Amino acid sequence: MAAMWTLLSVFLCISTVRGEDETCATCGQSPPAQSAALLQSSVQRNSKTAVGPHVFSPAQLFGPGPMGRHVSQTQMGRMGPRMGPHPHQRMSQPHFSFEQRRAGGQSKGESLYGGAVLTPCQDPSAWTPEKDVYGWCDMYSMPVQPDAATCDAGDGCRYSYGYCYCDKKEGCNAVGGTWNGYTCREEMENMFPDYLEKIREAAAAGTCEGKDHYGYGVKDMVAYPAMMCCTDYPSTMCEHNVQPMTPCKSEAEFLPDAYAWAYCDLSATNPPKETCDATPDCKEEWGWCNCQSKASCELLGGYFQGGTCKDEMKWWNPGDHKGVKEALDKGTCAGVEGAWGDIKYQVDWIGHLCCASKKSVCEELDHYDSGYSSTGMY
Numbered sequence: 199m200a201a202m203w204t205l206l207s208v209f210l211c212i213s214t215v216r217g218e219d220e221t222c223a224t225c226g227q228s229p230p231a232q233s234a235a236l237l238q239s240s241v242q243r244n245s246k247t248a249v250g251p252h253v254f255s256p257a258q259l260f261g262p263g264p265m266g267r268h269v270s271q272t273q274m275g276r277m278g279p280r281m282g283p284h285p286h287q288r289m290s291q292p293h294f295s296f297e298q299r300r301a302g303g304q305s306k307g308e309s310l311y312g313g314a315v316l317t318p319c320q321d322p323s324a325w326t327p328e329k330d331v332y333g334w335c336d337m338y339s340m341p342v343q344p345d346a347a348t349c350d351a352g353d354g355c356r357y358s359y360g361y362c363y364c365d366k367k368e369g370c371n372a373v374g375g376t377w378n379g380y381t382c383r384e385e386m387e388n389m390f391p392d393y394l395e396k397i398r399e400a401a402a403a404g405t406c407e408g409k410d411h412y413g414y415g416v417k418d419m420v421a422y423p424a425m426m427c428c429t430d431y432p433s434t435m436c437e438h439n440v441q442p443m444t445p446c447k448s449e450a451e452f453l454p455d456a457y458a459w460a461y462c463d464l465s466a467t468n469p470p471k472e473t474c475d476a477t478p479d480c481k482e483e484w485g486w487c488n489c490q491s492k493a494s495c496e497l498l499g500g501y502f503q504g505g506t507c508k509d510e511m512k513w514w515n516p517g518d519h520k521g522v523k524e525a526l527d528k529g530t531c532a533g534v535e536g537a538w539g540d541i542k543y544q545v546d547w548i549g550h551l552c553c554a555s556k557k558s559v560c561e562e563l564d565h566y567d568s569g570y571s572s573t574g575m576y
Contacts, residue, residue: 316386316398318420319428320438326382331426333379335370337362344373356501358466382427393419397435406436421515432516443522444511445545446553447562453507453552460504462488462495469498507552518544522559531560546570 317325349357354366364370367377400409406416417436424434432440444452474487489495495502517537542560546568549558
């Protein structure tokens with residue numbers, strides 16, 4: 199044991215030497231004394247500036263402690279949830295129905311936070327506060343579930359695996375369900391209070407420039423509510439007079455009723471490969487039959503789901519419309535940015551489906567092939 203302590207003390211003495219002029223103050227001491235002295239030496243070294251080159255104390259490297267480390271405003275902005283359709287909401291905040299708010303003394307035209315109604319629209323009259331942003335149909339509380347015939351007759355309803363599903367309020371009510379909607383008014387009122395304050399500041403100042411909360415700009419805060427709830431979109435309270443554009447070189451080429459994406463649920467019938475491949479617009483891939491048109495899907499007994507090109511354009515950010523306009527004005531997409539980066543990435547994937555030429559505005563202006571039209575990729 200004595201030999202082990204001797205070796206350990208020699209090793210620790212060597213490790214504490216900081217330069218040629220330093221000496222080992224613990225050599226020759228008893229093991230307990232050595233431990234106490236080394237601990238004291240370590241504390242002293244960590245509390246002062248290091249002497250030797252490339253030697254830093256833990257306090258210098260990591261700060262005074264995990265809870266005391268400095269976090270810049272930019273870093274704090276990146277720490278918050280930024281993805282998904284509602285990055286601006288406090289999801290833990292209780293949602294109040296219109297009736298509950300009226301019972302509390304709030305009239306239809308007032309803001310929950312007092313004062314004039316705060317809208318994300320360029321023109322406040324374009325605001326549609328009672329429109330549903332989304333909703334769901336509650337049929338679980340019904341004493342008897344609707345049968346297949348009743349369900350399929352409802353607008354936006356389908357019967358699958360013994361249950362009825364409805365995507366629209368009218369269809370839900372028609373089959374006896376209870377529609378639970380989430381309105382545009384609630385979408386705005388359930389934002390973080392800090393975000394609402396910044397939006398109010400921007401509205402009062404008449405500009406959104408320089409208005410952000412830890413790097414999250416007001417124009418991004420209002421983009422989704424404006425998209426869903428303003429009849430003058432793609433203009434917003436931050437981006438005025440935005441001209442609606444398409445992914446095509448000319449508006450005449452745009453095919454609004456074509457499908458930007460399509461899916462045929464044939465799980466109930468699962469037709470054989472021969473039947474699938476013989477049906478127009480249908481093809482079996484990876485063991486499943488899929489159809490790209492509603493008529494063909496329903497011919498095989500499937501349930502068709504799809505989004506038209508016109509519907510897809512509703513999801514474009516104002517920056518995407520402005521990017522296409524800039525590209526057309528310049529005659530090239532080179533160096534043109536959309537809402538989330540190079541504008542060509544926004545228009546290429548949808549251009550081959552929604553433009554009569556099967557090419558996007560960028561492919562036509564800059565004479566290249568993105569590969570989407572030749573591969574049939576979605």
